Amino acid sequence: GESVGLHLPTLSVQEGDNSIINCAYSNSASDYFIWYKQESGKGPQFIIDIRSNMDKRQGQRVTVLLNKTVKHLSLQIAATQPGDSAVYFCADFNQAGTALIFGKGTTLSVSS
């Protein structure tokens, strides 16, 4: 079916460490994936996206890796900062290709 989930509900890191947030998906036909960040009391904010014809895409301090063989993607945040503390969601298309289906999220806590 179409479901997107994350391996861990919470992740705690020290400031300056690298963070890795994982996500597994079940829809093998998915060809587009996207990561969002949601700070407390706010709407989700776009971080980075990747199409299935790519294995890796880099942004500013973030990298998304896609492993289609095991239907897994990850978000890597370099030199994590307290401002990175938020809930991170991965998402992919629904079967109709009309909407994003979100996982439950990983809460990242960064301590100084």
Add this chain to the structure above:
Amino acid sequence: GAGVSQSPSNKVTEKGKDVELRCDPISGHTALYWYRQRLGQGLEFLIYFQGNSAPDKSGLPSDRFSAERTGESVSTLTIQRTQQEDSAVYLCASSPQGLPGELFFGEGSRLTVL
């Protein structure tokens, strides 16, 4: 403003009452989405509008939920005969053309049904 605007930001209502939530998308964005987010949960897709096409209502949880959009502008999500399980944050998002691509979210309308 330049972003997606939602109102009210908070709404407390009694069980059985009807509520209307409003979304003003970013000007020029043809696609508009409504999502529901229960406390501590992910986003649950409700409905999608794209231009003048028929909306994708596949995510609406019951016939108590409905939404309208006037052209490519304002959208209203209506919940009739509210139940306690309707308590959630209702998020609206818009995008220039739809997927694939970034969805721009509003801050949400927090609904509490007593």
